[in-house]
Amino acid sequence: MKHIFREYDIRGIFGTEINPSFTKALGFILGKIMLNKNAKSVSVGYDTRLSNKVLNNALIYGLNKAGIKVYSLGLVPTPLGYFSNYACKIDANIMITASHNPKEYNGFKITINKESFFATELANIYDEVALYLKDFDNKIEDTEYEELDIKTKYIEFLQKEFAHLKNANLNLAIDTASGAACKVVANILDTLNIKYAHYFSEFDGEFKAHEPDPTHEENLFAIKNELNFSDFRSPCPTPLYKNGYVKNTATLGFGFDGDADRVVCILKDKIIKGDELCYLFANDIKNPKILCEVKCSKIIFDKINELGTCTMCKTGHSNIKKVIKEQNIDLAAELSGHVFFNDKYYGYDDAIYSMLRIIELYLKNPDFIGVLNKLPKSYSSDEIKIKVKEEDKFNIINTYKEKIKSLNLNAKLIEIDGVRLEFENGFSLLRASNTSPYLVARFESISEEKLKEINDFTYKLLNEIIKN
Missing domain, CATH: 3.40.120.10 (Alpha-D-Glucose-1,6-Bisphosphate, subunit A, domain 3)
Structure with missing residues (x-):
């Protein structure tokens, strides 16, 4: 079970790695820690996953046992949990979510006194949670909490902050992936009277349309269709056409993940990366x-x-x-x-606030492509995920790092997170994912030939390490 305590949250498979008894013990321990940090209240919310209501009940039960005041947010995007700490002066927040992971996963993102509870602090509570597991079972319990309508406060905040966007002459394509963003995104765009086509606009904890991960291009098929990508046509369900939107007139699209803390911006024939x-x-x-x-x-x-x-x-x-x-x-x-x-x-x-800031910037200067084209020409890979065993991934990276050091390459070695090598003509990165059993690689260079050289060098070395 220890491996589900990851770098910046807890994440595992519901039923085998995360269940109600574990969640009760976790809530109890976290409640005690919050009180010790002088955090006297906590908000709890969850995304659309089918296991969330069971885990919500268990988490609140554990928090009740610890004696901390609980506010229930219900089904909301993760950023609304954070927002409750600022708008309502609640001391802590726990969101029950596995973000972009497949439907069988669930997990917990924890904030105390407006700071993430992660890394060593998070890892160090494993033994305490394991110790208290015997004191809790998997039963549904009676719980005590106060309901808090954070969605209304959040939408009112956005409506005020972005009042200048009201009635903007803009056509959007939106894919909320049947996740937690569905209703809030629709509410704010309707409030601002912005025209949009809304795909996968109803909650679905099984994510039958596609996985809630907009970084995988195959999950953006509906938006690509709506934006008339020149190299793409795919059968798509009919979206909701809102506020006078006319089919296939979108010039800007947004894809959301399962809990709406990340967004991908799409133009015709261009998916804009986060660094762009x-x-x-x-x-x-x-x-x-x-x-x-x-x-x-x-x-x-x-x-x-x-x-x-x-x-x-x-x-x-x-x-x-x-x-x-x-x-x-x-x-x-x-x-x-x-x-x-x-x-x-x-x-x-x-992701919702980011969408509105991007719209604001786009209306100021819609020539995103022109600005990006001023950058020097480069070639890069997407974020490449390499499946490995969870228990092996950090050992592989450590071995790879030592091997790189022994080669005395003409490159700058950056060890902030994994191994980033910066060459004169590009870079390579290999790191362990903190949320999944993968290694993550990325390559960039000034030519396709140099990109292939960097790619081949990395994979040759990595394959030797995995083989041994």
Whole structure:
């Protein structure tokens, strides 16, 4: 069970790795920790997964046993849990979600006193949770909590912040992946009277339409169809056409993950990566202070540093939020679509807020392609996931790192998160995923030939390590 305590959250398969008795013990331990940190209240919410109501009951029961005040948010996007800490002055938050993972997974994202509870602190509670497991069973319990309508407060906040977008002459394609964003995205776009086509707009904890991960291009088929991608046609269900939207007139699309803390922005024939979004916004911020994680483009780092500063950090929302506070960063992003606005917002990853900021920027200058085309020409891989055993992934990375050091390559070695090698003409990255049993690789270079060289070098070395 220890492996489900990951770097920045708890995540595992419901039934075998996460069940109600475990969740009760977890709630009890977390409640005690919160009280020890002088956090006297906690909000609890969950996404659309079928196991969530059972786990919600178990978590609140454990929190009740600890003696902490509980506010129930119900089914809401993860960012609304964070928002409750700011808008309602609630001291802590736990979101029951497995984010973009397949339907059989579930998990917990924990915030105490507006800071992520992660890394060593999270790992260190495993023994306590295991110790108390014997005191809890899998029964549904009577629980005590106060219901809190955070959705209304959140929509009112966005309506006020983005009042200037009302009646904007814009056509959007939206895919909320049957996840937690479905209703809130619709509510705010309806409130602002923006025209949009809404795909997979109803909650479905089985994610029958597609997995709730917009970073996999195959999951963006509906938006690509709606935007008339020149190389793509696919049978799609009929979406909801809202606020006067006319079929196939969209110029801008957004794909959300299961709990709405990350978003992918799509133009016709172009899927914009998280680091590219950072560059677009950096051009609109005076002397920008930007934060990008290790998977991001070397060219993006170099070009933002010409406009202001661009700092590199570890992957993961918890790591990024910590650095944002420490360095007073304006904007941060992961390649995978987590975007963190500290400029005019609270510095956490909120896909719905990010969508509205992107719309705002697009209306100011819709030539996103023109801005991105000013970057030096480069070739890059997508984020490549390499399946390995959960218990092996960090050992493989450590062995790979030692092998790289022994080769004395003409490259800069960055060990912030895994192994990033920066060559004169590009970079390679190999790191262990903190949420799944994968290694993650990414490559970039100034030519397709050099890209292949970097790719082949990495895989040759990696395959030797795995074989041995």
